[in-house]
Amino acid sequence: xxxxxxxxxxxxxxxxxxxxxxxxxxxxxxxxxxxxxxxxxxxxxxxxxxxxxxxxxxxxxxxxxxxxxxxxxxxxxxxxxxxxxxxxxxxxxxxxxxxxxxxxxxxxxxxxxxxxxxxxxxxxxxxxxxxxxxxxxxxxxxxxxxxxxxxxxxxxxxxxxxxxxxxxxxxxxxxxxxxxxxxxxxxxxxxxxxxxxxxxxxxxxxxxxxxxxxxxxxxxxxxxxxxxxxxxxxxxxxxxxxxxxxxxxxxxxxxxxxxxxxxxxxxxxxxxxxxxxxxxxxxxxxxxxxxxxxxxxxxxxxxxxxxx
Numbered sequence: 001x002x003x004x005x006x007x008x009x010x011x012x013x014x015x016x017x018x019x020x021x022x023x024x025x026x027x028x029x030x031x032x033x034x035x036x037x038x039x040x041x042x043x044x045x046x047x048x049x050x051x052x053x054x055x056x057x058x059x060x061x062x063x064x065x066x067x068x069x070x071x072x073x074x075x076x077x078x079x080x081x082x083x084x085x086x087x088x089x090x091x092x093x094x095x096x097x098x099x100x101x102x103x104x105x106x107x108x109x110x111x112x113x114x115x116x117x118x119x120x121x122x123x124x125x126x127x128x129x130x131x132x133x134x135x136x137x138x139x140x141x142x143x144x145x146x147x148x149x150x151x152x153x154x155x156x157x158x159x160x161x162x163x164x165x166x167x168x169x170x171x172x173x174x175x176x177x178x179x180x181x182x183x184x185x186x187x188x189x190x191x192x193x194x195x196x197x198x199x200x201x202x203x204x205x206x207x208x209x210x211x212x213x214x215x216x217x218x219x220x221x222x223x224x225x226x227x228x229x230x231x232x233x234x235x236x237x238x239x240x241x242x243x244x245x246x247x248x249x250x251x252x253x254x255x256x257x258x259x260x261x262x263x264x265x266x267x268x269x270x271x272x273x274x275x276x277x278x279x280x281x282x283x284x285x286x287x288x289x290x291x292x293x294x295x296x297x298x299x300x301x302x303x304x305x306x307x308x
Contacts, residue, residue: 012171013256015308017041017071019166021159025151026082028141032148033078034155038163040305041072049076059149067160069258070308077148094129163308170303171253174263177300178249181270181293185242188277188289192235195283235286238277245270260307267301 021036046064048057056077064073102119109116125131248266252259274297278290 012168012175012253014167014171014174014253014259016163016166016170016306017260017308018306019071019159019163021155021162023151023155023158025148025154027147027151028144029082030144031080031082032151034152035076035078036073036155036159038068038071038073038159041070044068044070045072047072047074049074051077051079053145053148055145056148059145060152063149063152063156067156068163068308070260079148088131090125091129091132094127094132095124098124098127098130167307170306174300174303174307175250175253177296177303178246178253180296181242181300182246184289184293184296185239185246188235188242188286188293189239191283191286191289192239195286235277235280238273238280241273242270242277245273258308260304263304263307264301267297267304270297270300 017038017040019036019038021034023034025032025034044065046061048060050056050060060075064075102124106116245266249263252263252266271294274290274293277293278287281287281290
C-alpha cells in the first residue's frame with residue numbers, strides 16, 4: 001500500500017495551534033521583554049497586554065494575523081526605562097475615591113449642623129493609597145513604537161517556527177492514521193466481497209424457509225423483498241466514500257494554508273460512513289473492522305483538534 005508521506009514526498013504542511021516564544025530587546029533607553037503563547041481555539045482570539053502607546057496595539061494585531069489564523073493567543077510586552085529609579089506618584093483612582101469620601105463626610109456634617117475644617121493637600125496625600133512609590137513612567141521617545149514593532153517580527157518568527165515544527169509532527173501522526181484507515185478500508189472491502197457467496201446462500205435459504213412456511217406465497221414477490229434487503233446491506237458506496245475521504249485528507253496534509261476546520265468536517269464524514277458500514281455489516285468480522293475504523297478515526301480527530 002502506498003503511504004501518505006510517500007505520496008507527497010514528505011511535504012506535510014500542517015501547523016499547530018500551540019506555540020510559545022519569549023525574547024528580550026533594548027533600544028532608545030528602554031528595555032523590554034516579549035512573551036507570546038497560544039493554545040487551541042475555534043478562531044483567532046488575540047489578547048494583548050502591552051503599554052498604551054499610540055499605534056502599538058494595532059500594529060501588533062496586524063503582525064500576529066499575518067502568521068496565525070487560529071488559536072487563543074496571548075501576547076504581553078513589559079517595557080521599562082533604562083536607569084529608571086523609583087519615584088513618588090499620585091494614584092488617580094485612590095485620589096478620586098478619597099475626594100469622594102471627603103465630600104460625603106462634609107455633606108453629612110453640614111446636614112447635622114457641624115462645621116468641618118477644609119482638608120489641605122498635605123492631609124489628603126497622607127490618606128492610604130493616594131501617594132505611592134514606584135518606577136517612573138517611561139517616556140515615549142520618537143521611534144520607540146516602530147522599533148518595538150520591528151522587534152516583534154523577530155518574536156513572531158520564532159513563534160511561527162515552533163508552531164510549524166509541532167504541526168509537522170502532528171501531520172506525520174495524522175498521516176499514519178490515514179494510512180491505517182486506508183488499510184482497514186481495504187480489509188472491509190475484501191471481507192465484503194468474501195461474504196457475498198455466504199450472503200447469497202443465506203438469501204436462498206431464507207427464500208426456501210419462507211416458501212415452506214407459507215404455501216401459495218408469491219415466490220417472485222418474496223425474492224424481490226430479499227433482494228432489496230441484500231442491496232441495503234451492500235457497503236460498496238460506503239467503501240467508495242471512505243476512499244474519497246482518504247484522498248481528501250491526504251490533500252489537506254499537503255495544503256500550506258489553514259486546514260484545521262476542513263479536517264474537522266472531514267473527520268465527521270469519516271465517522272458517518274463508518275457508522276453506516278457497521279450498521280449494514282451483519283457480519284462479525286466486518287463489524288470488527290468497522291470498530292477498528294472508528295477507533296482510529298477517533299484518534300485522528302483528537303490530533304486534528306490541534307491543527308490550525
